[in-house]
Amino acid sequence: MQTLYLAIVILALLAIVCGAILGFAAIRFKVDGDPIVDQIDSLLPQTQCGQCGHPGCKPYAQAIANGEAINRCPPGGETTIKALADLLDLEAIPLDAEHGSEAIRTIAYIREDECIGCTKCIQACPVDAILGAAKQMHTVIVDECTGCDLCLEPCPVDCIDMLPVEVTSASWHWQQPEQLIATSNLPHSRGESDHA
């Protein structure tokens, strides 16, 4: 009988000690904010375009954390869906066409002599990438522009163009070699196989 009591006492003590350690750790190593939302947010492309139906990437991250589908971000495309699926242990599903399709990255350019300085595009830009003041010519800081298209609609004189990002010698890189034989399992070929 005594051994039984002893066992109970020891187990109880053990439970108290472990509980105390866990409790302490929970306070000591508390993580601020919602880590899963931040993790999801860090996988989204941060274009802030709203095509997913949310006013920015962070709100969509929040929505995903609350169970929304992961295939609504066209700028991120397959890569983002794959990354999200990995993170959340879900199945990678194809992009929801209703929210748009994956397109090449573009950047906004204001045709400066046509700009009337109405500041409407500045108000629309989610990342403050447009520089200008009332009645002054406006211009886009190309390094900051995410290519979200949101400045196009408000412009009353349609002087904003979305142009594809130019390939420079710094950003250029080799393409995957062309697949030359039928037994290959690669879906499609990509470039020339000219390899010196």
Place this chain on the structure above:
Amino acid sequence: MHKIWNFHGGVHPVENKTQSNQLPIIVMPIPAQLTMHLSQHIGKVAKAIVETGDYVLKGQLIACAQGFVSANVHAPSSGHVSAIADRTLPHQSALSGPCIVIDTDGKDQWATLSPTANPESLSKPDLLNLIQAAGITGMGGAGFPSAVKLQPKINIHTLVINGAECEPYITADDRLMREYAAQIIAGIQLVQQLIDQPHCLIGIEDNKPEAVAALTYAADQHTNIEVCVIPTKYPSGGEKQLIEILTGKQVPHGGIPADIGMVCQNVGTVKAIFDAIILGRPLINRITTVTGKAAANAGNYEVLLGTQVADILAFAKVDLAKTSRLVMGGPMMGFTIQDTHTPIIKSSNCILAAADLELAPVADHHACIRCGQCEVACPAQLLPQQLFWFAKAEEFEKAQDHNLSDCIECGACAWVCPSQIPLVQYYRYAKGRLKTINSEAQLAEVSRLRFENREQRLVDEKLAKEEKRKARALTAAAAQAAKRAANPSAEDPVAAALARVNLKKQAKTNAATQKSTEDEYKELKTAAAITRTKLNKTRKALTNAQAQDHEQAQALQQTVIALTTKAAAAAAELHAYEAKLGLDPEKEKTLQLAVAKANGVVRKLEKSLATAENLQQLEAEIFNAKAIHEAAGLALEEHQANAKEKPTSTQES
């Protein structure tokens, strides 16, 4: 005799060096035009400091290094700057980059040079400055600015000089070592002086006995310079491989030689350092091998930087009709040039004009049979077939985990591969994609911060505006009250309205409801805008699709129809909500316009006040205009306040 180690892997391609190393270096005449690229090096593009039409002297600085990792560019001969424009880069992409084009005048007139008679007196910063000013970059291939490489953070005990020249066909360093041995040794001494007298090992492959003899003779008097003969094996001239051969030590993964106390320099680079410090001459020329079966006068040429490949080909009597492939660099690591107007840059060591069948034609490649030969050949001790699978499956992160960045793109794996897979291109592709992915991640991080800052700013601005509005309304009310106290009979409609507003404001109990209403309104607005944008986009896509593909167009048509109804619904919902809120965006806009107009009138009058003559009249006018502005402002505020109050009151009632 210094002990020699071995490195893992390596291959023995046919050397093909005798075609070009038999004759002494020939100095090529000055071409009519020189095209100086502003980025002949790794790092930031140099900035042009001359203008079109300027006359420049030989050796004059024409473009300044920008930032720490960058290099100066000098005029290789005297003449007029005829253009500063984009020209084809000597790069596998064949893209264009900024260039200074000089039309030479044939006088080849030097700028004033400042040679150094007794270099022993120079301090380390002096030496570094001279090397930096001369625009010297690694002449072996990569083109990394030498002045940066020669400022190691830790103590250097061994200086490795690379005279291996392991790539087939190329003999530029071979001839350089034979003919400029004394200068090379003097250059090495300068580098030793600069980095605390490390022991120097010169590595030369045993297929260059004349070069070995010349350097051994020149280094005879110097106890801390050793010439080491190493077995011929490709790629013994790789920086990390040469270090392993000469010292038996391995540079850690992802590290640089300086991490283990060593610095590696090419023989061409130390010769350039000699020229820069002792003769005061900047880097304006180099030795380039012209070889291949299509070159009648194969050999080594001293060419001015900026000389176009076409000029060199003509001088070396290359039969372009016979040339099946024109390669810049060697057969293992070089790249095909399409445009013969491409100029020579600081790192161009060879032009290979290969006749038919001289280089293996690009063959059909087959599936990897997992034979493992590539792994045996890889000098970087990687798993090439594994990297290949990852690159092919676009699993770039896994490739990174398998040390893709350690691949020196030597091509040994592709050379042995029985399936003839262009492995190196796969690695270059994977490296390129990784770079893009990283830069995109950086950009995304910036965008995220900017987005968050903006959200914060908008909230702050809104709060501040609200505060200000409240304060203004209060003072106005106080003034009205005072006025009424003085003259109780006159009932001002504006004041009455304001008082009403204030009363309601003060009794504002339903702040939470109001906030959520506002949020709801905003959400509806966003939703309407987004559906509109989407509709526009799909419409555009539809027009595109209609032009090409019928089936897809039909599907898109469906989407457009669906979206149109959706957009209409969203707009309707928004309008309904606006009506419910008592919001009238149209009216608000008109009012805003009135305020802005009145404000404009005030500003204008105030401006003319400074110069005006009949001051009193103007002042009166301004007073009037201000009054109008004030009234307009109040009307707008009231409108806005009403709109906000309404839902609260409807809910209350």
